[in-house]
Amino acid sequence: MAAEQLTVTTADGTAIAVSRRIGGDESVVFLHAGVADRRSWSTVFDALADTDLDLVAYDRRGFGHTPAAADPTGFSHLDDLVTVLDAFELEQVFLVGNSMGGALALDAALTVPSRIAGVLLIGAGVSEMTDEDTPFDWVLDPASAPLLEVAESSDASVDDRIAALAHLWLDGPAAPAGRVGGAARTLFEDMNRRILEIAAPDSAGSTGVEAWTRLGEIRLPVLSTWGDLDIPADLPFYEETARRIGQEPGRVLPGVAHLPGLERPALVADLVREVVAA
DSSP: OOOEEEEEEOTTOOEEEEEEEOOSSOEEEEEOOTTOOGGGGHHHHHHTTTSOOEEEEEOOTTBTTBOOOSSTTSOOHHHHHHHHHHHTTOSSEEEEEETHHHHHHHHHHHHOGGGEEEEEEESOOOTTOOSTTSSSOOOOOTTHHHHHHHHTOTTSOHHHHHHHHIIIIIIOTTSOTTSSOHHHHHHHHHHHHHHHHHOOOTTTTOOOOOGGGTGGGOOSOEEEEEETTSOGGGHHHHHHHHHHHTOTTOEEETTOOSOHHHHOHHHHHHHHHHHHHO
16 A cells, blocks of 8 residues: 555644555654655655555654744654644554654653654664763764765755765765665655755754653663664764663664665564564
8 A cells, every 4th residue: 555645734833744554553653864854764665565554754844845943942843743643543653763763762752651662763863962971982984074074064065965965874984975876865865955955953843852861761662773884983872872771782784874764675674573573
């Protein structure tokens, strides 16, 4: 069954763009990365076509087809997540969170645990993550630093910024540029052209949850994973996240970078099956 393209309207009138493939009793909500939108999960939906899972993915405000908020401090991504759950009468769901979507999944696990059956993290961020309480520092490697500089430069052209973003997040900074090609790369470029066009501030929709120091409070099943080609400076933080949740050493996904749902959807689909069946 093809996914339906729907909208959910928030209390302030914002239309959140949603893709949903209606299935059985088990529901999985996919939360995209900060360099993606809900379309990044479309091939994972396809790879789960043999299941009876109810699949939902949506664009956070400022991504894809959901407009940015006029007031970046006037809403919360966490409230929007709960609004989506309520709109579809989903009392309890599994969350799959990639990067910033992983941070949102952890915030939800801490604040609305009764709504969450389990969590799959993929290269997840964590709200209020810091290296001030770790034995390691966040130091960029020689491959990542120049790519990040271009990606974040307002003086660089949009095409150059997107090329740097693709090398950094899709290929992996130490891998050759263009390692991931075809439809996955075309989609990445389209998603990020839209993100740069909207230019919503990174701080928009802050949940106010200091999850980094509270990870040990999570009692829900969590599987923490990350690609071994991801940014080297981030790998110790993924390991530390898994340790604080209590599942050291987590699971390394070989041969993929920050967005495995784009380059190896079947791998992510298998992880979803595993989490739902646990």
